[in-house]
Amino acid sequence: MNTKLLQAGGLRPFVDALPIPGRLVETPMSTIPALAPRYFEYGIPKCYTIREQEAYHQFHRDLPPTLMWTYNGTFPGPIIAHRLGTAAAFRRINDLNPNYRGFGIVETVLHNHGGWQSPNDDGWPMDFIHPGEERYYLIPNQVPDNDRSHWASTVWYHDHVADHTAGNVYHGLAGMVNQFDDVDSDNENDTNPVALRLPSGAYDVPLVLGDYILNRDGSLYFDQMNDAGQVGNLFCVNGKVQPYLNVARRKYRFRFLCASQARHFHVKLSNGAPFHVIASDGGLLEAPVEVTNLYIVPGERYEIIVDFSKFPLGTQLALINDVDQKDGNKPASIGRVAIPMMLFVINRDAPDPSRLPAKLQSITPPDLSKVVATRTIKFHRSKGAWMINDRFWNPDVPLFRCRLGTAERWIITNGSGGWEHPFHVHVENYQVLSRDGQRPPMIERGRKDILNLGSGASAELYIQFHRFAGRYTVHCHNVGHEDLAMMGWVDVQP
Numbered sequence: 001m002n003t004k005l006l007q008a009g010g011l012r013p014f015v016d017a018l019p020i021p022g023r024l025v026e027t028p029m030s031t032i033p034a035l036a037p038r039y040f041e042y043g044i045p046k047c048y049t050i051r052e053q054e055a056y057h058q059f060h061r062d063l064p065p066t067l068m069w070t071y072n073g074t075f076p077g078p079i080i081a082h083r084l085g086t087a088a089a090f091r092r093i094n095d096l097n098p099n100y101r102g103f104g105i106v107e108t109v110l111h112n113h114g115g116w117q118s119p120n121d122d123g124w125p126m127d128f129i130h131p132g133e134e135r136y137y138l139i140p141n142q143v144p145d146n147d148r149s150h151w152a153s154t155v156w157y158h159d160h161v162a163d164h165t166a167g168n169v170y171h172g173l174a175g176m177v178n179q180f181d182d183v184d185s186d187n188e189n190d191t192n193p194v195a196l197r198l199p200s201g202a203y204d205v206p207l208v209l210g211d212y213i214l215n216r217d218g219s220l221y222f223d224q225m226n227d228a229g230q231v232g233n234l235f236c237v238n239g240k241v242q243p244y245l246n247v248a249r250r251k252y253r254f255r256f257l258c259a260s261q262a263r264h265f266h267v268k269l270s271n272g273a274p275f276h277v278i279a280s281d282g283g284l285l286e287a288p289v290e291v292t293n294l295y296i297v298p299g300e301r302y303e304i305i306v307d308f309s310k311f312p313l314g315t316q317l318a319l320i321n322d323v324d325q326k327d328g329n330k331p332a333s334i335g336r337v338a339i340p341m342m343l344f345v346i347n348r349d350a351p352d353p354s355r356l357p358a359k360l361q362s363i364t365p366p367d368l369s370k371v372v373a374t375r376t377i378k379f380h381r382s383k384g385a386w387m388i389n390d391r392f393w394n395p396d397v398p399l400f401r402c403r404l405g406t407a408e409r410w411i412i413t414n415g416s417g418g419w420e421h422p423f424h425v426h427v428e429n430y431q432v433l434s435r436d437g438q439r440p441p442m443i444e445r446g447r448k449d450i451l452n453l454g455s456g457a458s459a460e461l462y463i464q465f466h467r468f469a470g471r472y473t474v475h476c477h478n479v480g481h482e483d484l485a486m487m488g489w490v491d492v493q494p
């Protein structure tokens with residue numbers, strides 16, 4: 001045991017309230033420098049400012065403050081709420097300390113993970129800016145081919161600089177994005193007949209899962225040479241160690257984002273009560289899926305509805321993670337430990353106009369007649385590091401070339417060795433055709449951008465290139481693996 005590190009055992013759980021990040025407030029267009037014409041391609045955009053800056057964050061009331069890198073001063077960053085049909089222009093300012101020395105790197109890249117935007121606005125890993133510099137991004141918030149099963153989704157934004165994504169995300173550069181439209185309308189009282197009226201406002205709660213290691217002085221501990229990906233001993237939700245949330249006896253929507261470096265989570269309620277999964281990475285499922293637990297890997301999102309009206313006032317329910325993970329490569333066991341992530345305290349009644357509809361949306365099935373190529377993407381370990389198709393990350397050479405307006409079938413495989421790899425593609429979602437030759441489980445039948453591959457596992461994906469030519473980054477979302485150098489890119493040509 002490293003005695004300089006803070007041990008988690010001495011911290012009291014459930015003493016800090018769950019922090020809920022506020023929504024990013026619009027920046028008046030008049031206050032930012034003139035936008036180039038391209039930012040008006042989808043109409044007049046809403047403007048936002050994101051400033052990367054150092055700020056102190058307290059992981060637990062009994063811990064000293066931790067100096068982190070944040071978006072706009074908070075960890076996690078503010079929630080960005082988008083509305084379908086209204087584009088957004090982002091001004092990103094790198095205000096980090098140019099003299100910083102330590103893990104990570106102050107040259108940063110912003111990636112809109114799960115968003116549908118041009119590769120130029122997506123966060124190419126070499127497109128970094130230095131402290132004191134800024135750049136702009138256009139997020140169209142349009143629907144590919146008017147296929148509205150792409151929306152709405154919980155996506156997220158995080159740093160993506162080549163070789164240092166792990167350290168930079170660990171520093172705190174991560175936040176959630178909530179996309180809305182007329183169906184998933186951010187209003188449980190919506191009178192529009194197409195609105196689903198899912199729980200909204202204070203009853204729509206982000207749950208960003210993560211794990212950290214701190215030094216005894218409260219500073220971040222990070223081992224940049226750990227090529228397995230670091231797993232921490234402090235279990236955090238929205239940046240707090242094992243917080244509590246007072247809830248009313250009614251339905252809640254919870255948006256899980258696994259923002260860990262490498263740790264997997266398998267979560268359940270401490271009384272084993274069922275809940276409903278309504279959405280995954282790429283938006284709503286066709287129908288809610290009742291489950292008693294949920295497996296989530298780095299980068300992945302799932303949304304659930306929990307109905308606390310089933311329980312009497314005064315009930316306390318812990319959110320339990322039963323994955324025991326000792327290194328970044330894979331879980332040591334599932335189901336043998338019970339790690340409380342947070343506590344729900346049912347302390348009041350409240351009206352509940354929200355609904356859990358039997359049907360959520362229709363998802364357009366894959367059109368295999370559009371498939372023009374089948375590719376194999378092989379994740380494996382060789383030469384002491386992580387590879388894709390026998391190659392390390394190379395920004396100059398694509399894994400392969402694709403054609404805009406077509407679709408492809410990708411067979412992704414993970415070599416043996418006991419390692420697990422969450423597979424991620426930028427710009428476009430995919431649909432899972434099969435997993436190890438079987439239909440995927442119900443909760444993986446929506447649109448996805450992360451799919452965990454266990455050791456020796458394979459999956460077949462359907463991916464369509466709708467609109468944007470350019471470089472689509474492909475990588476393992478265990479960010480330790482990604483940095484060393486399990487990342488490639490696909491050249492989508494017009």
Ligand SMILES: [Cu+2]
Nearest residue numbers: 421476478481
């Ligand atoms: Cu991996």
